[in-house]
Amino acid sequence: MSTSQKQPASLKSVAKMAGVSIATVSRVLNGDPVVKPETKLAVEKAIKTSGYHPNRVAQRLRSSYKSGRLIGLVIPDIRNPYYIDVIRGIEESAYANGSAVLIGNFSQDPEKEKMYINILKSESVDGFIIAPHHGHDKYVEDLIEQTHAVVCIDRGLANCSTDVVKSDNERGAFNAVEHLIKLGHKRIAHITGNLSIPTTHERIAGYVAALRKYDLPVDDTLIRGRASDFQSGIDITAELLDLPEPPEAIFTANNLLTLGSLEKIHERGVRIPDEIAIVGFDDMYWAASLNPALTAVRQHGFEIGKRAIELLYQRIEDPARPAANIIINTDLMVRRSCGFKPGTL
Amino acid sequence: MSTSQKQPASLKSVAKMAGVSIATVSRVLNGDPVVKPETKLAVEKAIKTSGYHPNRVAQRLRSSYKSGRLIGLVIPDIRNPYYIDVIRGIEESAYANGSAVLIGNFSQDPEKEKMYINILKSESVDGFIIAPHHGHDKYVEDLIEQTHAVVCIDRGLANCSTDVVKSDNERGAFNAVEHLIKLGHKRIAHITGNLSIPTTHERIAGYVAALRKYDLPVDDTLIRGRASDFQSGIDITAELLDLPEPPEAIFTANNLLTLGSLEKIHERGVRIPDEIAIVGFDDMYWAASLNPALTAVRQHGFEIGKRAIELLYQRIEDPARPAANIIINTDLMVRRSCGFKPGTL
DNA sequence: GTTTTGTTTGTAAACGTTTTCAGAATTCTA
DNA sequence: TAGAATTCTGAAAACGTTTACAAACAAAAC
Numbered sequence: 001m002s003t004s005q006k007q008p009a010s011l012k013s014v015a016k017m018a019g020v021s022i023a024t025v026s027r028v029l030n031g032d033p034v035v036k037p038e039t040k041l042a043v044e045k046a047i048k049t050s051g052y053h054p055n056r057v058a059q060r061l062r063s064s065y066k067s068g069r070l071i072g073l074v075i076p077d078i079r080n081p082y083y084i085d086v087i088r089g090i091e092e093s094a095y096a097n098g099s100a101v102l103i104g105n106f107s108q109d110p111e112k113e114k115m116y117i118n119i120l121k122s123e124s125v126d127g128f129i130i131a132p133h134h135g136h137d138k139y140v141e142d143l144i145e146q147t148h149a150v151v152c153i154d155r156g157l158a159n160c161s162t163d164v165v166k167s168d169n170e171r172g173a174f175n176a177v178e179h180l181i182k183l184g185h186k187r188i189a190h191i192t193g194n195l196s197i198p199t200t201h202e203r204i205a206g207y208v209a210a211l212r213k214y215d216l217p218v219d220d221t222l223i224r225g226r227a228s229d230f231q232s233g234i235d236i237t238a239e240l241l242d243l244p245e246p247p248e249a250i251f252t253a254n255n256l257l258t259l260g261s262l263e264k265i266h267e268r269g270v271r272i273p274d275e276i277a278i279v280g281f282d283d284m285y286w287a288a289s290l291n292p293a294l295t296a297v298r299q300h301g302f303e304i305g306k307r308a309i310e311l312l313y314q315r316i317e318d319p320a321r322p323a324a325n326i327i328i329n330t331d332l333m334v335r336r337s338c339g340f341k342p343g344t345l
Numbered sequence: 346m347s348t349s350q351k352q353p354a355s356l357k358s359v360a361k362m363a364g365v366s367i368a369t370v371s372r373v374l375n376g377d378p379v380v381k382p383e384t385k386l387a388v389e390k391a392i393k394t395s396g397y398h399p400n401r402v403a404q405r406l407r408s409s410y411k412s413g414r415l416i417g418l419v420i421p422d423i424r425n426p427y428y429i430d431v432i433r434g435i436e437e438s439a440y441a442n443g444s445a446v447l448i449g450n451f452s453q454d455p456e457k458e459k460m461y462i463n464i465l466k467s468e469s470v471d472g473f474i475i476a477p478h479h480g481h482d483k484y485v486e487d488l489i490e491q492t493h494a495v496v497c498i499d500r501g502l503a504n505c506s507t508d509v510v511k512s513d514n515e516r517g518a519f520n521a522v523e524h525l526i527k528l529g530h531k532r533i534a535h536i537t538g539n540l541s542i543p544t545t546h547e548r549i550a551g552y553v554a555a556l557r558k559y560d561l562p563v564d565d566t567l568i569r570g571r572a573s574d575f576q577s578g579i580d581i582t583a584e585l586l587d588l589p590e591p592p593e594a595i596f597t598a599n600n601l602l603t604l605g606s607l608e609k610i611h612e613r614g615v616r617i618p619d620e621i622a623i624v625g626f627d628d629m630y631w632a633a634s635l636n637p638a639l640t641a642v643r644q645h646g647f648e649i650g651k652r653a654i655e656l657l658y659q660r661i662e663d664p665a666r667p668a669a670n671i672i673i674n675t676d677l678m679v680r681r682s683c684g685f686k687p688g689t690l
Numbered sequence: 691g692t693t694t695t696g697t698t699t700g701t702a703a704a705c706g707t708t709t710t711c712a713g714a715a716t717t718c719t720a
Numbered sequence: 721t722a723g724a725a726t727t728c729t730g731a732a733a734a735c736g737t738t739t740a741c742a743a744a745c746a747a748a749a750c
Binding site: 054120262267 | 403440633
């Protein structure tokens with residue numbers, strides 16, 4: 001139970017126990033084929049009985065290590081369920097490799113983003129996965145200049161060729177709005193995200209393209225946005241409902257906006273989908289727990305995370321490999337909030 | 346733009362630039378008052394012009410450092426919005442201290458929990474915040490034996506005196522069920538979480554206590570649980586609804602169960618609260634976005650996170666200090682799903 | 691019995707810090 | 721002005737690894 005303070009085993013202690021030098025122990029650990037089978041056996045035994053685990057800090061100080069890496073993840077908003085999926089995708093692969101994930105949630109605050117990048121840099125992470133807060137994120141560009149391994153998610157970098165994994169935002173938005181149009185909706189509002197984020201513009205583009213395709217007017221009073229957060233969803237929905245001629249349908253640009261919008265709609269007692277239809281970007285595993293079940297554009301966050309870390313490992317292996325750009329398709333999950341029961345069409 | 350590979354500044358380079366030894370630079374960095382003001386100035390200038398940032402890996406290898414710590418966080422399920430609040434509480438304080446948070450999400454898998462604890466240990470984190478997967482978690486106990494700084498959230502450890510921060514689960518559950526009873530509900534079901542988690546039993550106890558207080562029968566067929574996840578919520582709700590005499594109200598033991606339950610209830614077209622009332626443990630910031638708005642027991646996750654990291658810092662400072670047990674009250678957020686409009690009572 | 695070759699092992703430097711201890715520089719005291 | 725006291729600084733060890741290099745040893749070749 002309470003023996004006095006046992007020091008954790010180190011290379012040195014294992015070496016002494018096995019009667020060899022620390023170099024030999026290190027070689028055994030790293031699978032160097034040069035060691036004689038019998039000494040290897042002896043060392044392995046010593047490792048086992050001493051319960052030795054390598055000290056990753058020392059490994060990282062000395063040089064980056066093949067397995068058991070440290071990955072830095074910098075994301076804009078951990079409250080957004082989409083990012084949870086991304087994190088899970090990353091984490092699952094990392095787990096399989098014995099890697100660990102250092103998470104920085106910068107809450108859309110550029111200063112905080114910088115600070116996390118600094119911390120991660122000085123923690124000597126082996127690579128970064130970042131959703132830059134906008135497309136001209138100088139700090140992330142510098143990181144790449146300094147030849148750190150970086151993979152961007154959601155958004156690329158304007159002045160920099162990087163690996164990027166993202167959804168097809170424009171097409172996703174287009175499909176959603178087209179669906180609403182086909183259902184007969186004409187006055188379709190769009191609650192956009194923060195305008196400094198490239199994603200926002202891609203989704204707006206998809207929205208506009210759909211309206212154009214069906215010769216519907218693009219009405220600027222129906223395109224509103226402030227930030228990409230819950231409260232904006234609430235406030236902007238209120239604005240829209242207060243319009244002399246409120247929209248028949250709303251297309252929200254993300255998760256949080258959708259939930260905010262729903263709160264306001266329910267508060268006002270406006271019925272979905274009879275009085276107003278709603279389709280949101282970002283599906284959630286509990287979208288069907290909403291009443292009515294929410295029609296949403298499903299981004300494959302888990303898949304995006306998986307692809308991102310895959311690219312990152314490859315980048316770490318081969319820093320010179322040309323940048324890859326992976327665009328993942330979205331799926332429109334048709335449920336009831338858009339005005340039709342699924343399968344009725 | 347593309348100068349050749351600039352090495353990051355180190356103590357050595359700064360020392361050379363300032364014409365002093367690395368020891369002096371280190372002293373300046375750590376605010377040792379012994380250095381002469383003029384040399385201090387010179388060093389500070391060199392630090393600034395070289396853009397030096399200390400290498401935290403080296404710091405950690407040498408000894409744990411006062412600010413800029415590394416905190417290991419081990420949680421059971423990152424999909425549970427409650428834990429997101431906890432993470433945010435931790436992260437916000439950590440950010441203020443320049444600390445970083447290493448996150449391990451073990452998805453209720455004990456093996457994965459062990460592995461994360463191992464990784465974090467070998468990353469030499471300065472302290473751990475853990476929600477152990479059950480109350481006899483040997484691995485976490487060992488960690489404490491080895492005099493690591495550990496704070497538990499949600500659940501204490503049976504054989505070990507540790508710092509714990511948790512909600513008053515029994516009282517929270519009691520209040521929720523009592524509220525349902527006062528509203529006139531008699532057949533109240535309880536969908537429990539995983540029975541190996543202590544929390545589950547505390548919530549069951551609260552549920553039972555409330556029934557007892559009002560002389561209502563405790564009906565075992567109405568107390569059902571499997572795992573603490575979304576799918577269990579769906580499945581068990583189906584079972585309850587299929588009962589010859591279904592319950593008038595459901596009290597769900599967490600977030601995920603609530604959402605699962607709602608999905609099934611809506612799918613069956615059962616109306617809330619007229620045909621069935623529901624109250625859930627765990628509030629969510631978008632609980633009012635549900636239709637009807639969800640009545641829920643609010644755990645102060647953010648606060649719990651903040652308290653936990655506070656305790657952790659104190660524990661790191663003073664490993665010998667007696668263990669603290671912080672119980673945070675819950676609040677019943679009365680909305681519509683329990684059968685009454687708020688304020689109408 | 692040398693020399694050559696090949697295999698296996700050990701020594702020591704390096705990574706970037708913190709920190710002890712002793713030494714240098716300065717000031718004070720007489 | 722010498723010695724003591726005080727203030728400041730630097731050299732070097734330590735943390736636990738990886739790895740280049742050299743040393744040791746055995747086996748094979750002449």
